[in-house]
Amino acid sequence: MSRSHLAAYENARLRYAALGVDTELALECLAHIPVSLHCWQGDDVAGFEGSDTALDGGLAVTGNYPGKARNADELRADIEKALSLIPGRHRINLHACYAETDGRKVDRNALAPEHFARWRDWALGRGLSLDFNPSFFAHRLAGDGFTLSHGDATIRQFWIEHGIACRRIAAHFGAVQGSPCVTNVWVPDGYKDTPVDRKTPRERLAESLDAMFAEPVDPRFVLDAVESKLFGIGSESYVVGSHEFYLGYALSRKKLLCLDAGHFHPTESVADKISSVLQWSERLLLHVSRGVRWDSDHVVTLNDELAFIAQEVVRGGFLGRVHLGLDFFDATINRIAAWVIGSRALIQALLRALLEPIDRLRSAEQAGDYTTRLALQEESRSLPFGAVWDMACERGGVPAGLGWLEEVKAHERDVLSLRG
Ligand code: RNT
Numbered sequence: 001m002s003r004s005h006l007a008a009y010e011n012a013r014l015r016y017a018a019l020g021v022d023t024e025l026a027l028e029c030l031a032h033i034p035v036s037l038h039c040w041q042g043d044d045v046a047g048f049e050g051s052d053t054a055l056d057g058g059l060a061v062t063g064n065y066p067g068k069a070r071n072a073d074e075l076r077a078d079i080e081k082a083l084s085l086i087p088g089r090h091r092i093n094l095h096a097c098y099a100e101t102d103g104r105k106v107d108r109n110a111l112a113p114e115h116f117a118r119w120r121d122w123a124l125g126r127g128l129s130l131d132f133n134p135s136f137f138a139h140r141l142a143g144d145g146f147t148l149s150h151g152d153a154t155i156r157q158f159w160i161e162h163g164i165a166c167r168r169i170a171a172h173f174g175a176v177q178g179s180p181c182v183t184n185v186w187v188p189d190g191y192k193d194t195p196v197d198r199k200t201p202r203e204r205l206a207e208s209l210d211a212m213f214a215e216p217v218d219p220r221f222v223l224d225a226v227e228s229k230l231f232g233i234g235s236e237s238y239v240v241g242s243h244e245f246y247l248g249y250a251l252s253r254k255k256l257l258c259l260d261a262g263h264f265h266p267t268e269s270v271a272d273k274i275s276s277v278l279q280w281s282e283r284l285l286l287h288v289s290r291g292v293r294w295d296s297d298h299v300v301t302l303n304d305e306l307a308f309i310a311q312e313v314v315r316g317g318f319l320g321r322v323h324l325g326l327d328f329f330d331a332t333i334n335r336i337a338a339w340v341i342g343s344r345a346l347i348q349a350l351l352r353a354l355l356e357p358i359d360r361l362r363s364a365e366q367a368g369d370y371t372t373r374l375a376l377q378e379e380s381r382s383l384p385f386g387a388v389w390d391m392a393c394e395r396g397g398v399p400a401g402l403g404w405l406e407e408v409k410a411h412e413r414d415v416l417s418l419r420g
């Protein structure tokens with residue numbers, strides 16, 4: 001690290017210390033927060049099942065930036081490249097449609113750990129843990145927009161079996177990696193236009209979920225989560241798995257609720273939900289994402305909403321109870337850069353939250369001195385955060401500043417541009 005960087009950090013350390021904040025403690029804490037990096041940013045949620053399964057279920061990836069991963073080896077290499085530019089030790093989030101079946105057709109209800117052996121060995125070899133997601137989209141039995149809540153019992157049964165198969169795969173990951181595999185269920189089910197019967201699909205979804213979760217799994221190996229949504233493309237009028245539906249389901253069945261930052265009304269604060277849900281639930285899964293108008297999955301940036309989410313997790317002392325996953329996909333920019341930008345933004349938000357002069361803020365609030373509280377909140381914004389972030393990158397062995405972009409550009413020239 002250059003002398004001027006070191007001097008900048010030393011100066012920052014003193015500035016923060018003057019407000020009662022220990023930058024060393026913040027850096028130490030930050031280095032141990034895992035973020036689950038979603039594999040699906042690397043290939044536009046395509047997966048490896050072949051071409052007869054176009055993306056659907058309201059998931060839309062726009063853009064045709066060259067160089068996307070065409071197979072699992074390329075995807076893993078791209079993830080490694082991204083991880084080399086993100087400080088910290090993180091996790092990898094897989095979807096069932098990223099199975100490797102060596103050209104054989106294995107339907108989703110027949111998936112087994114062996115189809116993820118390469119992912120598992122790759123992850124274990126690099127000290128990475130895996131999280132998992134059954135894939136309830138891009139499949140002939142999801143074509144009409146319904147899966148677990150489908151009116152046809154045979155189709156429901158197929159998806160229940162898929163969920164069961166995925167939990168067994170997750171349990172295998174959990175057993176070998178020494179940390180639970182967070183296994184998230186999101187189904188696209190819903191109607192484009194106003195339904196007459198909102199009740200029955202929800203009854204069927206609850207029943208299917210119960211059937212899917214009937215087999216007990218060891219919580220040391222698997223943590224089940226369920227993810228709600230307000231609306232999707234093609235399900236604008238009604239989503240079966242709404243927020244209230246899954247909040248009730250998660251609490252009554254002791255599952256994790258997954259809050260996706262892009263799945264609520266635009267003025268609704270996901271951050272504010274964290275301490276509410278955690279009053280009643282031991283754990284929570286966050287899909288850190290960014291909604292922009294109709295799209296719920298833009299690359300995460302360091303905006304106020306992200307800062308607020310990180311603050312709530314840190315202030316509440318919830319770091320051990322909240323699982324942080326990323327969920328976005330953008331094909332208009334370099335896909336590795338998208339991972340790096342979104343991950344670094346989340347980690348920056350966490351560092352900022354760890355650097356808040358929280359003791360002073362709390363005493364101002366407790367004393368009813370809201371003037372000081374507001375003044376201090378505003379003052380915190382201009383503290384020399386960048387110098388501490390540079391130090392986090394330096395200690396994490398990744399480029400500080402825009403150094404990472406040069407590496408991404410070089411990799412694009414040398415590797416991505418050679419892909420057909
Ligand atoms: C969709 C959900 C879901 C997916 C991924 C691919 O609206 O957010 O989490 O994005 O599972």
Ligand code: ZN
Pocket residue numbers: 186227260287327
């Ligand atoms: Zn999500």
